[in-house]
Amino acid sequence: MIQKLISKIKSTNAPIVVGLDPMMNYIPEHIQQKAFAEYGETLEGAAEAIWQYNKEIVDNVFDLIPAVKPQIAMYEQFGLEGLKAFKKTVDYCKEKDLVVIGDIKRGDIGSTSAAYAVGHIGKVQVGSRTYAPFDEDFVTVNPYLGTDGVKPFVDVCKAEKKGLFILVKTSNPSSGEFQDQLVNGRPLYELVGEQVARWGEECMGDDYSYVGAVVGATYPEQGRVLRRIMPKSFILVPGYGAQGGKGADLVHFFNEDGLGAIVNSSRGIIAAYKQEKYEKYGAENFGEASRAAVEDMIADISQALNNR
Template sequence: MEKLIRRIIERNNPTVVGLDPTLDYIPAQVKAEAFAEYGKTLRGAAHAYLTYNKAIIDAICDVVPAVKPQCAYYELLGWEGVKCLAETISYAQEKGMYVITDGKRNDIGSTMQAYAAAHLGEIEIEGERCVPFGGDALTVNGYLGTDGIKPLLEVIGDNPDKGIFVLVKTSNPSSGELQDRKLGENETVYAAMGDMCERWGAGKIGRYDYSKVGAVVGATYPAQLSELRARLPHTFFLVPGYGAQGGGAKDVAGAFDQNGLGGIVNSSRAVLTAWKKTGGDGRDFAQAARAEAIRMRDDITSAIPPIHSPAGI
């Protein structure tokens, strides 16, 4: 997580832009150019995605520390979309951005090792080392317990910049059906999962006092967000639910520590479709995305302590 935290401090910005493209989000001229070259095909749609993503990345890379591509939107386009995902990750990293791959993967044993190597590591092919996707962090489901998390931590190894974000208290309305259930008189499922994140990260605490094991905690549940921040002092939070899902700056404030660190807040739709609110034809989509990203940064930083490195760093 250390690279992510450094980028947050450098940009004075604790936000991540979700790169979750759909054809409805992409301006007509971008689609027209892609379809003219490749037809109205999976390849044409993937080309439109990539053109759109690169323009967004170019527009925000100097103000936003990270992007979070959601695998499902790319897998929807088959192998052409998966190729677009890999190219998007690579391009964002070339521009100095941290990449959180939103895959919510989980399994056990060799299957989880394969997921881990694919998204966070490398594989060997006849003696040659190859990087499949090369993301910096991956969202995962911890429901299978340590058997599903250990392979990820083995792949990450001693790399201080890699990390995982485990689903703990998610932003969706029905999350409480399971996550809010009581395991005893007082403890909830989400609190137990949070405690597991803290244990999985023990011994892997970095220079900013956070481990490589983060947690996904939604902005739509601010009381639980504050509760978990106090309970999990070494667990970095990925916070969805800001903006289109209803969370505001005051709602996410509980994710942060006294140094303005401890969390990164995601916005996808509001940034990607900002051009639809400008009254134009979409040719300004990248500039509109940048303006919304800056507005989001200013909104959130106004509600949290000033961002700075902890004493002694």
């Protein structure tokens, strides 16, 4: 799947991923009202609003981008109905030939991580049959439990040719509280990064590993160091746009080959119509606003990469 991601990044010339993290207050009134008219102000109604919102955004941007990253929490908060909308979104994006990164941040002891891995990127056995329940292409994984919590995901990756992005240095303000603690003079996230490189060695594509990392755009200097520590790992970079990261901050996350990173923007794309810059589109045309925001993001990152 890393090969497909790379080939799509090359063909779109866009090392970006659109985060499908639908908060209810992003969803235009007309979409919400239509869904509530049909299903009431229920969890099913919320799920329908999310799905219609996602669909219109995907229809407007799918040809410009290699990948999407639905954040499962935004669906899970609406319970089973929300998770149905998650699954529908995953399936629809795959129909559109997008690479789907399930932002699930799971991680547990070995046998439990194995269950998450088969459920999200692998196949589960039921009697004599197998099923691929959620069937994302990549998932994000939390490393706090160490190798035996991550290994089951790596094993499924290898078998299914899927991929992982493992949390190394997250984009949030308090990420340093534990991740930056010095261990023998070096921050913990560097140790985690070294392990990511090691875990990835056994699942290599042509030039990059199936095992990547998450490093926030909000920490460009740490990105520079981690780029060197994990030369063969793709870095998923959240925090661009709404969280404060800028194009110029991102260059250190890329290798000399212009690859090695994929930058996520969620709110900045999916709720673009709410920004002054795109308000001319109006809430009715939120999908077109998202398309314009994607084009601007691609230009910003291309320019930053060309100027380095």
